[in-house]
Amino acid sequence: MTIAQYAAVLAKRWWLVAICCVAVGAGALIASKLMTPLYQASVLMQVTVRTGNNLADYNNLLASDQLVDTEATLVTSQPVLTEVASHYPGLSAATLASRVSATTETNTQLFKVSVLDESPTRAAALANDIAQTFIKQQDAAIQQDNQRSQQQLQQELTSTEQQINSVSNQISKIESTGGDQQQISILQARLKALQDRYSQVQEALVQLELTEAENGNFLRIVQQATPPTSPAQPRIVLNTGAGLVTGFLIGVLLALLLEQLDTRVRTGELLAQLFGYPVLATVWRVRSSEEKEIFNPKEHAGLIESYRILRTNIGFCSIDTPVNYLLITSSLPGEGKSTVAANLAIFMAKAGKRTLLVDADMRRPMLHRLFGVSAAEAGLSSAIMAMSQSSTTPLPGVSSSRKRPIGQGGILDSFLYETSTPSLWLMPAGHLPPNPPELLDSQAMRNLLSNLADYCFDIVIFDAPPLLGLADASILASRVDSTLLVVDITRARKEHVRQARAILRQTGVRIIGCVVNKQQQQRGGITPYYYQAAGDEQGEREGAISSSSHWGSERAQLAAAGSEVPHRQALAKGMSDSPSTQLSSGLPATSSQRSGTGHPVPEPATPAQVQRVLSSSPGPGTDKGSPVPARPRLTRERERADTASPWAQREQESGPEHQGSVGAPSARPGQRGSDIAELKTLEMPSIEPHHRQRGER
Numbered sequence: 171m172t173i174a175q176y177a178a179v180l181a182k183r184w185w186l187v188a189i190c191c192v193a194v195g196a197g198a199l200i201a202s203k204l205m206t207p208l209y210q211a212s213v214l215m216q217v218t219v220r221t222g223n224n225l226a227d228y229n230n231l232l233a234s235d236q237l238v239d240t241e242a243t244l245v246t247s248q249p250v251l252t253e254v255a256s257h258y259p260g261l262s263a264a265t266l267a268s269r270v271s272a273t274t275e276t277n278t279q280l281f282k283v284s285v286l287d288e289s290p291t292r293a294a295a296l297a298n299d300i301a302q303t304f305i306k307q308q309d310a311a312i313q314q315d316n317q318r319s320q321q322q323l324q325q326e327l328t329s330t331e332q333q334i335n336s337v338s339n340q341i342s343k344i345e346s347t348g349g350d351q352q353q354i355s356i357l358q359a360r361l362k363a364l365q366d367r368y369s370q371v372q373e374a375l376v377q378l379e380l381t382e383a384e385n386g387n388f389l390r391i392v393q394q395a396t397p398p399t400s401p402a403q404p405r406i407v408l409n410t411g412a413g414l415v416t417g418f419l420i421g422v423l424l425a426l427l428l429e430q431l432d433t434r435v436r437t438g439e440l441l442a443q444l445f446g447y448p449v450l451a452t453v454w455r456v457r458s459s460e461e462k463e464i465f466n467p468k469e470h471a472g473l474i475e476s477y478r479i480l481r482t483n484i485g486f487c488s489i490d491t492p493v494n495y496l497l498i499t500s501s502l503p504g505e506g507k508s509t510v511a512a513n514l515a516i517f518m519a520k521a522g523k524r525t526l527l528v529d530a531d532m533r534r535p536m537l538h539r540l541f542g543v544s545a546a547e548a549g550l551s552s553a554i555m556a557m558s559q560s561s562t563t564p565l566p567g568v569s570s571s572r573k574r575p576i577g578q579g580g581i582l583d584s585f586l587y588e589t590s591t592p593s594l595w596l597m598p599a600g601h602l603p604p605n606p607p608e609l610l611d612s613q614a615m616r617n618l619l620s621n622l623a624d625y626c627f628d629i630v631i632f633d634a635p636p637l638l639g640l641a642d643a644s645i646l647a648s649r650v651d652s653t654l655l656v657v658d659i660t661r662a663r664k665e666h667v668r669q670a671r672a673i674l675r676q677t678g679v680r681i682i683g684c685v686v687n688k689q690q691q692q693r694g695g696i697t698p699y700y701y702q703a704a705g706d707e708q709g710e711r712e713g714a715i716s717s718s719s720h721w722g723s724e725r726a727q728l729a730a731a732g733s734e735v736p737h738r739q740a741l742a743k744g745m746s747d748s749p750s751t752q753l754s755s756g757l758p759a760t761s762s763q764r765s766g767t768g769h770p771v772p773e774p775a776t777p778a779q780v781q782r783v784l785s786s787s788p789g790p791g792t793d794k795g796s797p798v799p800a801r802p803r804l805t806r807e808r809e810r811a812d813t814a815s816p817w818a819q820r821e822q823e824s825g826p827e828h829q830g831s832v833g834a835p836s837a838r839p840g841q842r843g844s845d846i847a848e849l850k851t852l853e854m855p856s857i858e859p860h861h862r863q864r865g866e867r
Contacts, residue, residue, distance in 0.1 A: 176426075180425055183424075183425040183428065186421050186424055186425050187421030187422060190424065191417040191421060194413045195414040198410050198412060198414075198416075205403070208288060208403040209286070209288070209293045209397070209398045209401050210285065210403075212285075213297040213393065214282050215280065215281055215304075215389060216279050216389070216390055217237055217280075218389070238274050238280075239274060241308075242272040242273070250304050251263045251300070254299050258292070269285055269286040270284070272284075284297065290399070291397045301391050304389070305389045316378060316381075320375065320378055323375045323378065324375065327368065327375065330371060331368060334361060334368060337357055337361040341357045344357070433663045433665060434662065434663060435659065435662040436659065437659075438452055441662070441686060444664055444667045444668060445655065445657075445684050447655075447671075447681050447682070448683045449685070449686055450483040450484065450654070451476050451480035451685050451686070452686040453510065453685060453686065454472045454473055454476060454688075477517045478517060480517075481517045481518055481521060484496070484682065487652070487682045494628075495630050496629060496631050496632065496652050496653070497650045497652070497679070498511040498631060498632065498633055498653075498654045499635070499637055499643045499656070499670075500656045500670075501655070501657065501666040501667060505656050505687060507656040509687075510687060511537070511633040512540050512541070515527040515594055516591055516594060518594075518629055519593040519594035520591065524626055525628065525630075525631065526596075526597060526631070527595070527633070529549065529596075530610070530634045531599060531634060532599045532600075533635055533640070535598065535599035536633070537598055537599070538598040541587070541589060541596050543596065543598050547587075547598060549585060549599050549600025550598070550599050550600050552585060552600045553582055553600070554612065555614070557614040557617040558612065558613070558614035581621060582597075606642050607640075607642055610645045634646050637673050637674070638669055638670065648677045648678065650679060651680055652679070653679045653682070654684065655670055655674070655681070655684040655685070656687050657684055657685065657687060658687050660688050
């Protein structure tokens with residue numbers, strides 16, 4: 171981990187570090203308050219070393235530091251403390267030893283003896299008593315050593331004297347008898363040696379007596395101990411500070427340990443590292459209390475921008491290899507894949523792409539609820555059964571030169587539901603079969619995909635079941651050309667992401683990336699400011715379905731407050747069969763191609779068109795069967811802005827043949843309501859993929 175990652179971990183788990191700091195610091199403070207105060211008294215002592223001008227005295231001076239250390243150690247020895255403790259009833263030598271300390275002063279012959287006690291008076295008395303007892307014991311030991319040395323020297327002196335007398339008698343005896351002169355010379359030499367030894371012993375004895383007289387007081391008390399005025403222990407401030415530091419270290423270690431043990435995927439960066447593919451968009455989390463009124467440009471423009479970014483990034487992925495069949499799935503249920511699929515399809519359609527949204531989750535379908543289609547209506551399961559009874563058609567890789575318009579006798583026309591969002595069709599899951607994997611892996615499913623390739627769809631989006639524990643998504647992934655993984659960042663686990671990646675890689679499908687869903691906006695980030703600005707200009711022109719954790723499993727509310735359920739329209743009005751709008755291209759049709767279609771893709775609206783549509787729309791509550799919901803009028807400032815915008819100018823320059831193309835489709839008989847993502851204001855141009863700059867418009 172880098173320093174930035176460590177900092178991010180601590181910032182994320184700051185509360186744990188703070189709790190540890192407060193807990194340990196408070197514990198240290200309370201413990202210090204509950205401790206019995208101890209007072210410290212110190213006595214200062216000196217070790218005196220006699221020095222002269224000769225080399226031996228200089229060596230003694232060099233050895234004085236060792237002597238000071240030795241005396242400082244001996245002052246706390248057991249004999250000294252035992253004798254002192256005997257002077258104080260109830261005080262043991264062991265207790266006294268735990269409260270006595272001796273420290274030396276650097277580059278001096280001084281050392282300090284300190285004593286801790288509950289009573290300041292007794293602490294001073296103990297310190298002084300220890301010093302005096304130590305001096306007494308040291309003097310007694312020195313005196314005893316001197317006496318022992320004197321006795322030894324005296325014995326040696328007596329023995330030498332006796333030897334001298336014996337040798338002298340021998341010499342006298344030989345001389346009186348006229349003995350050998352050589353023998354006399356030998357005895358005289360021995361006599362002289364004994365006399366010299368006798369003189370040395372006498373000098374040593376005298377020197378010992380002088381040394382005893384001079385060094386009898388080599389230890390002395392320099393400063394007596396006095397009763398302290400304030401306790402030395404406990405040190406409340408020091409203990410509390412040490413507790414805070416210790417708590418901080420414990421908190422940091424716990425935070426790092428929990429981070430290593432945490433299996434959740436909390437950030438898009440970590441998700442990209444685990445999944446091995448980029449994050450194409452981040453869908454921000456919406457408060458559950460606002461789901462019923464999800465369309466609020468100032469509050470939820472960030473949600474709209476999230477799907478714009480996702481749509482644009484998918485367009486980038488289509489530059490070299492077109493994304494024709496896009497599978498949207500997740501690792502586990504309830505991660506918001508159906509909501510992401512529905513909103514992506516809406517925004518693809520609003521960008522001018524002919525989009526088909528297929529609910530391939532034949533276990534827990536959701537799209538029919540989002541788009542207000544009855545669960546009893548025919549859908550994907552019925553279409554597969556119908557294809558099993560039809561002749562086999564070429565696979566999606568083989569495309570015809572001309573595409574079949576919808577509503578002109580196609581075998582799949584009866585299973586496609588036109589929504590009120592222009593260029594968006596829905597194929598619900600239909601009746602739930604007992605064997606979804608067998609249906610998806612059948613030849614009939616291949617025939618269905620082949621027939622879809624003959625329609626004028628620019629992109630087909632499949633809402634598939636979760637990957638883990640089910641074979642449906644992996645089977646369908648092997649039939650499409652691209653897949654997208656939706657990850658609920660609030661409940662994702664690292665192991666689930668790795669398993670999903672392994673399953674998708676086994677199918678061989680092209681993985682274009684993943685989507686972070688339900689991301690909590692960070693306070694102080696740039697995202698709220700940016701999205702607020704975007705909402706002021708463009709957020710009110712598009713709507714989206716919300717996916718919040720409050721709903722558990724992929725349920726969401728309508729995009730606009732007061733929106734009505736969509737309808738299943740008769741598919742008599744088809745799309746253009748222009749050969750240039752093939753599914754394999756993956757690119758939206760140009761303006762010239764759209765102008766001749768039976769179902770035109772919406773173009774930007776001028777203010778005059780806006781007023782004409784608004785004046786023809788009945789107000790709310792005037793007609794319960796009204797096919798077009800009431801829309802608020804644009805303000806004069808908005809009209810002036812639209813008139814001056816390059817979109818309006820381009821519309822005025824395009825000629826009268828486009829004057830009827832607006833963001834909302836005209837009402838038809840039997841229409842049941844507006845689309846789930848239809849806005850209360852007219853559709854204005856949205857962000858297009860960058861391949862429109864390549865000469866298409």
